[in-house]
Amino acid sequence: MNSEAELAVFTCKVCGRAFTEGRRLGGHVRQAHPPPKLEPQGNTRDAEKMDGVTASKVLEMWKDGAEPFEILTSLKLHPRFVKEVLKEYDELLNEWKRFKEA
Numbered sequence: 001m002n003s004e005a006e007l008a009v010f011t012c013k014v015c016g017r018a019f020t021e022g023r024r025l026g027g028h029v030r031q032a033h034p035p036p037k038l039e040p041q042g043n044t045r046d047a048e049k050m051d052g053v054t055a056s057k058v059l060e061m062w063k064d065g066a067e068p069f070e071i072l073t074s075l076k077l078h079p080r081f082v083k084e085v086l087k088e089y090d091e092l093l094n095e096w097k098r099f100k101e102a
């Protein structure tokens with residue numbers, strides 16, 4: 001009596017189920033053990049949007065002549081974030097100038 005298990009040569013590495021054909025094993029793995037999704041979490045986009053809003057607030061205050069301390073405390077931000085924003089803004093201005101001159 002030949003049961004499928006005795007003939008099987010393809011064994012699932014995840015659950016140990018045996019298959020007689022490689023493509024069957026492949027189908028099983030795809031169905032039963034899908035790879036973990038690498039998609040970004042749903043709130044990533046929102047976080048970015050928030051950052052954009054906060055960044056523009058930082059720039060507004062900075063343009064109005066606010067001190068770093070004022071910006072950090074009133075917007076409740078990490079100094080690193082404000083530094084990043086100003087650095088990015090500076091880079092943007094430089095890029096902008098270069099485009100205009102070209």
Ligand SMILES: [Zn+2]
Pocket residue numbers: 012013014015016017028029032033
């Ligand atoms: Zn399996």
